Structures are given as C-alpha cells and as structure tokens.
C-alpha cells in the first residue's frame with residue numbers, strides 16, 4: 452500500500468478477519484480511557500468530547516483512492532490510535548463502506564460512548580462490532596481503565612445493553628485480563644454475569660501479550676486464560692496470540708510494518724507470526740527502520756519490542 456495514506460493502514464493479517472484494512476480516525480492516543488494495559492503509551496488525560504478529530508473529507512478521499520488503486524481486503528476496520536467513536540463522523544465512514552464496497556465493516560470500540568443514541572445509531576451501520584467489558588463495578592473500572600471524568604461504568608454497561616437491543620450484526624465483547632487486577636476466578640465470574648445481560652454473539656478473552664504502557668502490567672498464562680474462558684461459557688474464546696497465526700502470508704513492506712507498529716508495538720517474532728513471514732527478513736527490516744530513526748527498540752524481560760518513534 453502507498454506510504455501516502457495518512458488515515459489508512461495495512462491491510463494487516465488477522466486470524467479472525469483475514470486481510471483487514473485499518474481506518475484510523477483519531478490522533479495518536481486520543482481516547483475516553485487511559486487503560487493500564489494500553490499499548491499506545493500513557494496519556495496525560497483521557498477525554499470524552501466528540502469532534503471531527505481528523506478531516507472526514509481526507510479520510511473519504513483516501514478510501515476512494517485505495518478502492519480505485521488496490522481495494523483488496525476481507526474487512527475494513529475502524530481502529531487504531533484511540534477510540535474511534537470520539538470522531539463525530541465515524542458513521543459516515545461505515546456508510547461509505549456499505550455504499551461503495553462489498554467488504555464487511557468492523558468497529559473496534561471500548562463502548563464507553565454507547566450510552567449516546569447517536570453513537571449507537573452510527574455504530575449499528577457496521578457489520579461487526581467489538582466492545583470492551585473487563586471490569587465489574589465502578590471501582591474496578593476506574594482501576595483498570597482510568598476513564599475520562601464523567602465516563603462511568605454504569606454508562607458503559609447500559610450503553611452496551613442498549614446497543615445489543617438495536618444491533619442485529621455480530622457483537623463481540625472483549626474481556627482483557629491483567630494479572631492481579633481482574634484475573635481471579637471471582638472477578639471473572641462477576642464479569643461473566645454481566646456479559647450474560649448484554650447477550651453478545653462472542654466473548655474474546657485477551658491478555659497483555661503485547662507490551663502495555665505500564666511495564667508493571669503482567670499477562671496471565673495461557674493455562675489461566677483457558678480456565679477463565681470456561682467461566683465465561685461456550686461463547687468465550689481465547690484470542691491472545693500466544694500461538695502461531697494461520698492467516699495468509701502478506702507482503703511485508705517497511706511502510707506496512709511502520710503503519711502497524713504505530714498502532715501496535717510488537718516483537719520481531721510476533722510480527723513474523725502475524726505476517727506468516729520469515730523472521731530474518733522481518734528482523735532486518737525492523738533494524739533498518741531503527742537505524743533510520745523511524746522506530747525505537749526497547750528490551751522488556753527477554754524480548755525486544757519495537758515502538759514507533761513519534
């Protein structure tokens with residue numbers, strides 16, 4: 452994909468979504484939350500004001516150009532550097548995808564603005580939506596997600612319940628587990644009870660296998676996730692990528708790696724698995740980007756993670 456795109460990235464390989472073109476509507480780390488496990492770094496403050504954070508005309512022009520020059524993807528996903536529903540025009544992007552392509556659209560959201568009817572109406576234009584449920588009350592919500600002032604757990608739950616009533620597409624809940632914060636069986640039983648009241652089609656169980664902002668945040672083990680998944684019931688599946696991806700091999704250009712790492716810091720091994728590509732060539736490309744000053748490398752435990760240099 453051409454490096455001249457500002458708001459599009461990928462397509463990136465995904466086990467569940469195949470080749471997924473990313474649309475990023477939000478400046479780096481602009482979010483209603485400042486989750487302890489966020490890979491994008493710590494933010495000075497979370498915010499909840501909706502606005503046209505990037506010009507909608509630019510985003511739509513890039514989508515038109517992409518569809519004319521390339522146009523090959525299995526999904527188009529609104530995701531990236533923050534919370535996409537903060538952008539007042541995210542529904543316009545979903546409408547454009549529906550009107551101009553036969554590609555399924557996906558919205559990845561933390562769900563914190565779904566109490567607003569206008570956000571639910573726009574989100575309902577997506578074919579698939581994933582929202583977050585990793586806490587069980589206001590105190591755990593504050594501890595794990597550190598939301599913007601005025602963003603509450605009650606709003607999140609009520610908004611997600613209301614959306615399910617209005618949305619007939621595929622709704623997934625992501626439960627993100629952090630060791631010692633929400634990893635006890637009792638915690639997950641409380642989350643499971645709430646999840647039942649939302650009636651999702653699927654529950655994705657994840658943990659911090661990618662480097663979080665807070666280096667004190669620990670992933671839980673594969674074995675523990677499997678046990679927690681049983682508590683969440685038959686709709687739950689462990690999606691944390693401990694295992695090799697089975698997605699098709701995609702061309703790995705320096706631009707593709709930069710676009711992905713800007714939104715998802717990763718190790719060379721994780722990227723080789725994601726792209727189903729030789730580790731050596733990924734490593735060489737990453738080291739070249741580090742030498743050019745585009746990326747920085749940071750050692751965490753026994754792994755080297757690559758981050759975008761802002």
Ligand code: SF4
Nearest residue numbers: 482484485486489561
């Ligand atoms: S993990 Fe997602 S919801 Fe949480 S702060 Fe980062 S971008 Fe926002």
